Every structure is written in structure tokens, then in C-alpha cells.
Amino acid sequence: MSRYSLDNKKIYETREINFIKLFFRILLVFISFVVIGMFIVPVNDVVSYNYGEIISKNPEINFKAPFEIIPKKTYVSKGDRVFKGDTLMEVDNASGEFVTLFQQNKSIDIDKLNIEEKVEFLKKQIELDSIQYINDRKNITNELRNIGQQAYLLNQQIKIKRNKLRSDSIMYNKEVISLIELRQANDDYLTSKSSYVKIRNLRSQLDAQFNSLENEYLQSKNTLEIQISDLVASQNRLDQQKVNVNSKLEVREKSIDIVQGLNNRQFLISNLNGVIVNVFTQNQNLSFINKGESLISITPDSENFYARARVKEQDLKYLKEGQITHLKLDAYYYYQYGPIKGTLSFIPNRKEADNNFYVLIDLPKNQKLNLRSGYSFNGEVILEKMKMGKYILKKVFEQYDTQMSVQEVPAPKPSSISI
Template sequence: MKSKIKQLINHYFKAKKESKNYDFYPNHIAVLEKLPTPYSRIIAIIISLSVIIFILWAYIGKLDVLSSAIGKLVVSGYSQQIQIYEHSRLTAIHVKNGQQVSKGEALLTLDILGVDEEINNLKNKIENLLLLKIRYQALSQITLPDTFPQFNLLNEKNKESILLSYKKEKDEFDASINNINAEIETNNKNKLLTHQEIDSLNKLKKNIENRFNIKKTLYDKKIISTMEFLENQHELLEINRFIKRKSSELIILSSQEKKHIKERDRLEKQKYLEWYDKFKQYESEIFLYQQNLYHAQKRQQLKIVRSPVTGTVQELSVHTLGAVLQPSQAVMVIVPDNQHNVAEVNILNKDIGFIYPGQKAVIKIDAFPYTRYGTIEGTIINIAKDSVQHEQLGLVYPVLIELDKQAIGEDEEQYQLATGMSLVADVIIEKRRVIDYLLSPIEVYRHEALREK
């Protein structure tokens, strides 16, 4: 190696010495005769190698293709926004900004307009309907009201009211049935008397027939006169006519008895069916009003606004007692405790096809310049199934990124991340060769050329 260097140095000085001899040569002869300097060859070789290395690097080397998305830090459980359920008036404030609250702790007390009156009205309706239901249930099932468990839960006044109304309606029904039964009994007595009369008339008829037969024999023998025979015959005809009339009366009485029995059965069936229908009607109405009462009581429970999670009160927006609050009005935010921050970013529509869960991302917090405090690595954990409209970016896909750490900075100087900090997330969506970047304008020109009319 030393000999080669020495040889090059000797060759250099020799060439330099000889080059002086060519100073007075004509130019074209000097160019032909003069030996080239070794530096020109070295420079040519270096340039050639550089070009070759650059071409190889452009062909083999790859660069990261990044998708940048803006967003902010949110808690993993999301902050809970407290909203008003319906039109109400503020009567008490139990918390203040920055206060720690437990799950279920009272935040506000409201006066929901009209809910107390509605509950009292529904309770009165249910109570009145319950009295009617018990009455008609007892009537339809032919039993006493005090046999039902619901009856024993009533106060004495309502118990007395049910028993009186039950007795009144039952007595009216029994009176109608008793009237019909009395008519049936009277009819049976008349039937019995008519039977007895017919039996007596039949016995009398036999006697008259015997006398008629005897007199007929005597009349045939000319022993008695025609007048006497005709009188006896008239007597027989009269008794037969009288028996027929009584038999007709008996048929009428039997028909009337059947009619009364049928009327009694019809009245009983109609009345029991009417009572049963009223019982089911009031039972259905009670169920309906109980449902309405349940919903009204649920609304009444909303008078006290409670914290859904354990956390810290922020953004309290109501401070005036008696203020009228509107439905869906946001009054405060509860930031959950023991929750770590995640990055929520908006991926552009053109990049979403290359984003998938588990993909790595680099997070740059705007509050801490990355050139000084560095960046935070993260992993995509969730991608929205549908896009949302963003005012500046158009249609975007919300994406959640899990952070590898919850602080930023050097080891000696660490700063905790706070919810709401703005950030930029760079997601590596692919790797691309350098030569592709260089050739992409030519490729675009090739695809778009020769399309003009």
C-alpha cells in the first residue's frame, strides 16, 4: 500500500515536471502529449459511484408514508356530560367546579314542573278504580269483598265505601231476582190450585157421565122426559167445557213459569257478565294508570340529578337558584377518576382504507414542541364504523389511539398529560420506495396525457 502511494506521488511530481515541457507546445499537441492528472480520474470515479449508489438507494431504500390527523386527549371512559331531562326549575346546587364527587352523589335539585300534581292525580284515579274493581270482582265471583288481599290494604273509609256500594248493588240485583222468584212461586201456587180444580172437575165429570148414561137408558125406554135428558146432557157439556178452560189456564201458567225462569236466568247471566266486564275494564284501566304513575315517579326521581361516575366536576354552567332549565341543556361535565388519557383523532376519508387496529402511531402534543420534549408512541385501538361530518375537514372517521405513556419530556423533567390537549398523530400507513416518489410525476403525466379532445 505504501509503495502504491509512493508510486502515485512520484508519478505526480514526474508528470508535473514533464508538464512544464509542454508549456511552449502548440495546444493541440500539448493536449495529445500531456499526461492526464490522476485527480480527474478520481473525481470521475467518485461521481460515477455516487450516481450508482444513489440509484441503488432510490430503488432499494424505502420511506414511511404518514397519515397525519389532528385530535385531542380524552379520558378512556369519556367525560360524562350532565344534561337536564325535561323542563324544570333549579332549586339547589350541591357541588362546585373542581369538586370531587362519588357515583350517585347529588349534584343538583330540580323542581320538575307539574310532576307532583300528576302523581297525586294518578294515585287518586288508581285508588277510585281499585274500589270499583274490588266491588265488581266480588259481585262477578259471588263472594264478599273482604276475601281479597287488596281489600285488607285499604283504609277503613274505603273499606266501608266498598261494602256499602257492594251491598247496594247486590240488594238491587237480589230484589229483581226475588221479584221474579215470587212471580214463579205465585205461578206454581196457581198451577197447583188449577190442578186440584181439574182433578175435582174430572171426578165431577165421572159422576155426571154416570148419571147421563143412566138417564140415557131411561130416556131410551121412554121413562124420563126429553127435557130432563137434555138438562143432564147440557150439564155434561158444561163440565167438559169447564175442564178444557182450566186445562188451558194450566198450559198458560206453565208457559208463564218457563218465561219467568228464562227471564231470571237471562237477568243473572246478563248481570254477572256486566259485572265481569266492568271488573276487567277497571283492572285494565288500573294497569294503564299504574304504568303512567311509574313513568311519572321516574320523572320525579330526576328531581335530584346524580353523578353517573366518580370523578371531578368541571364546566358548571348554572349558578342561579330558580333558573328555568330546558330539556337537553348541559349543566356540567364529570371527568372520571382512575382513567388514563387516549388520543381521539379524525382520520381523513382518503386515508381510512389504510388504517387498521393495532397500527402504530406517533403522537405530537401541541403544548409540548416535539423538537424539545419528544413524541409519544401509540397504538390504534378503535376505528369508527361510519364517518362523521367535520366543519373544516369534511367527512372523517374518529379513531382512538392508546398511548404508551401518560407523561412527556426527558427523564429528569416529566410533564403529565391533561385531558383536552390538542395533538397531531402521524400514522405509518405504508412504506414506499424513493424511486416511486421520483417517478410519480412521470406516471401521473403518462396517465393524463393524450386525453384532450
């Protein structure tokens, strides 16, 4: 072999070794970057959802007639801007229901006031009867105590006079005293005995009065309490009637009022700022509007939104109120406009009618995107931020736990049939 061939072989081997060294260094740098990145680069642990919908908190409002009315004059037309407090329409109550309900409302208030006064009077009467009952018990108790003392003294006197009568009888038989003195002793004894019998009868009457006093008091108290209960029931019925009357008097939608003006003139008053999008009397030539029919539709100037997203039931255990979520709207290109940030405001406890779980998301009022009710989106809920290495280990262990739980589920044993 020539010297030239040996030199070429050495050059070839040197180049090969240099290439391997360079490749190894590049690989080492790449692995270093990966390892360092696993401990430095942060990633989000998320729960994804594939469907959601933007919902308006104050959509277009369609105001209806709260009773049968005849429109007299309309002050607005379609496309007009109105403000809170503006007069929209003058109407007449065709059936006089508004005036009747207003009078009923006043009558109910008067009846409730009378019932409250009667209830207070009866409660006061119960208090007075209780005081009178206590005083009567004390008086009868004192009288019984006095009568008991009198009866005791009379009983002692009867014993003394009976002994005296016996001794006088002996002395009369011995002709020591006269018959007049004997009769006097006998009259004294009989008088004392008669007084004792009267006191005993009086005590029996007081005992009966004492026993009947409690029965009469309890009976009177029960009667008054029954009357109070009946009055309270009547008051509750009046309260319910008042609620019904007020619900009829109030306009069913919160943002419009029908107020009573001079000479029983009635006006529709706007309670919000917005734009008229429909006026019933301008679209149809009708002089009479039935209860519940549309009068005016107004779109509010400012519209606030919230979101409703469908989540999987196995992801619910990770969700908490207040967590940040990113919404990717289908109407806007994500990589150009970016996501909308929201906050979880409600976690469901049960499935809805379509057998799915839905979370509610609060959205900030100031949005760079022009939102509309009905926009669909998908997105993700950020559970926590962690390093890439920890995230990979977590996912590996979760996958391992899932596989183990599937393996631990026992397969159903085939049923043995004996013939």
C-alpha cells in the first residue's frame, strides 16, 4: 500500500471521529436543555371542555300589557333612543282593573290595620285577665287562711262550751245551778256550733270558687287565643291577597312601569337606557290590546355577559369556584385575538335535563372582543401552574392509576347452569 493511501485513510478516520464528537456535543447540549427545561419551564395543569355558550345577562326585553288597555298616544317609535324615566306611551285601562286593584290594595291595608289593633287588644285582655286571675287567687287564698283561723278558734270554743255544758248538767242534777243557767250554757254551745257550720260552708264555697276560678281563666284565655289565631289567619289571607294584588299592579318586567297620573291618566315609563326595536301599535292598527300582548321591545345600551360550559363528570372533582379559565371563541381566530379570561362562579351538584354537567363562568365587563349572546367556544380551566417535570410525572402516575383501577375491576364470572 502506498504512502498516499495511508494518509487518506488517516484523514478519513479523523473526520469521522470529529463528526461523532460534534454530534455527541450537540446531543449533550439538547439533553441539557431538556433537563433544565423540566425544572425551569412552567406549564399549566388544565381541565378542558369542548363546548360552551356566551349568554347575556340583560338581553332584549319584550314588555307586555299587564292588563287590558287602549293605547291613546305613543311618544316613541322604532329606532328611538330612550333613557330611564322617559314616557313611552299613554294608555287607558279598558276594564278599570288598575283602579280596582289600587282600591283593593288600600282596603287590604285598612283591614290589616284593624286586625292588628284587634290582636293587640286581645293580647292586652289576656294580660289583664292573667293579672286579675292572680289577684283573685291571692284574695281567695287570704280569705281561706282567715276562715281557717276562725274555724280553729270556734272549734276550740265549741270544745270548751261542750265541756262546760257537761259540767253544768252534772251541777244541775245536783241542784247546784238553775235550769236557766243550764239552758244558757246549752244555747252558747249551739250558737258556737252553728257559727262553725256556717264557716265550714263558707270555706267549701271558697274552695269551689278557687277551683272554678282557674277553669274560667283557662277557658277565657283559650277563647281569646282562638280569636287571635283566627285574626292572624285572616291577616295571612290578607297578606296573600296583597301579594296577588301587588303582583297584578306591578309591571311583569322590571324595567318598565305603569304609573297613575292626573285625571286617572296612565303612562308607560322606561326604567332603563336603550333603543326601541319594536312598537306594537305601530306595526298593527289596533285600538285595543289584550292583557299579556306585546307593547314595546327595548334593547339595553350596555350588555353584560357570562358563559356556560359543558364539562365531563370525571373532571368535576378538580374544579373549584374562583379558578381561572380560558375561552377560545369560534367566532374569532384564537392565534390572532387570543383567549378570553374568565373565572368559575358555579360548580353544579347535579346533571341538567340533557344529562350533562354545566359550569358558569364570570366574564370581565370590559372586553377587547365584541361579544354576542349565543357565541360558542371551547377552552380550559387552569387548575395550577407547575414545572414541566412535575407535570410529566403527575400525568404518568395518573395514567398508571387509571390502568391499575381498570385492572382491579373483576371481570363478571359466567354463571354456571346445572342440569
